[in-house]
Amino acid sequence: MATRGRPRTFDPDTALRQALDLFWERGYEGTSINDLAQAMGIASPSIYACFGSKEELFRRVMALYGATAGEPPRRALREQPTAREAVHAMLRATADQITGPDTPHYCMLILAAATGTVENHTVREFLADRRRDMHDTIKHRLARGITDGDLTAPPDTLDGIARYYTTMVQGLSVQARDGATRAELETVVSCAMAAWDTLAPPAPPQADETP
Amino acid sequence: MATRGRPRTFDPDTALRQALDLFWERGYEGTSINDLAQAMGIASPSIYACFGSKEELFRRVMALYGATAGEPPRRALREQPTAREAVHAMLRATADQITGPDTPHYCMLILAAATGTVENHTVREFLADRRRDMHDTIKHRLARGITDGDLTAPPDTLDGIARYYTTMVQGLSVQARDGATRAELETVVSCAMAAWDTLAPPAPPQADETP
DNA sequence: TCGTTTGTTTATTGTTCGATAAACAAAGGA
DNA sequence: TCCTTTGTTTATCGAACAATAAACAAACGA
Incomplete structure (x- = not known):
């Protein structure tokens, strides 16, 4: 048939x-x-x-x-060798994505349905669920950094660090929407990464690794 | 008459x-x-x-x-003695404001009109203008910190630092909208302030500092 | 060829949108 | 007491909204 x-x-x-x-x-x-x-x-x-x-x-x-515009940041998170490089590359990929020449300058996931009528509540919650997934994905990448040995943050701080970088991504989207350039977003990303070594000190003796 | x-x-x-x-x-x-x-x-x-x-x-x-909900963060920025304390207090006041028990959990300025029909373009730009004012206000506060002698950042980095903390505020709004608690926002604020000393080293012979 | 199935075309459905016209009501000035 | 002014009430306006019914068109199986 x-x-x-x-x-x-x-x-x-x-x-x-x-x-x-x-x-x-x-x-x-x-x-x-x-x-x-x-x-x-x-x-x-x-x-x-x-x-x-x-x-x-x-x-x-x-x-x-998600499968197209959302893939580069997710791939950065997945493929970079260390947690630090992964988060940094994810932020840069996000900045690239939301300042592209041929698309609106923001992330749909974040701004396509932030507020609205009562009857469209399910649509907003659908997007909110995907945004919460962002946080989980970042958190899991940080946990992998601990397993891999490239990250030495206290395990109970992972949720906060993940939420911090999720917040950055979401804030970047508002910035781009309001006309911030790629270069201006880069300065924001640099500031965000400046917190890293305080939040997650690099592992001290990284000589022997990889079993 | x-x-x-x-x-x-x-x-x-x-x-x-x-x-x-x-x-x-x-x-x-x-x-x-x-x-x-x-x-x-x-x-x-x-x-x-x-x-x-x-x-x-x-x-x-x-x-x-702006005159009601928007006042506490602005006052924090205005009244705290140092740039660092001002920014920290502003972030905390923002977190308080967007997790209040009697109001929706986000900043209207940021999410009340992010996207929409073509005919309402002027409303969105009206809000975007106010958001750009946020950036200017923070930047001026940082400049005051240099004048006051409590901040020793290179002048050409002020715009970037201001944009970084503006981005934080805007990201916090999305976080709260998606259900993040006041305590969870506090961890984000702490992470955001962890970047401070790297971005803007404290003035060496300054008397006061309170953690 | 004919009947069945599926998709497109055309014309609407009832509802809600932002915004008003017209009639009515309550005040002051003369 | 009128007349003017201003605000409220009532009843809409035409347009746009998401969603469909009904008629028509193009494919296959028999």
């Missing part, structure tokens, strides 16, 4: 990318179905047939956003 | 406070005129007669917000 019925005249992935562009620019509530239909090049019934509802479309869009 | 015509049956200041409560909860676009009329206890034509339009009402509300 493969292809019964009239074939679709548009590519859902392409349409999703076009929806992403518009949601990114105007946020969830600032984007109407009519605007979306026009940007996606289809009529509104096709949106509902393919994606279900405005909220479901937005969730699909956010998945795409 | 004093009081001609029918006297007003409501107190504009009280109505403004009630409008503040609702705008604070739902943001600019999330709050409708009907909602406002109900919360203010008057009919919508009275809103227009007294305040002009939704946008003008919101600007009045934000002035009230």
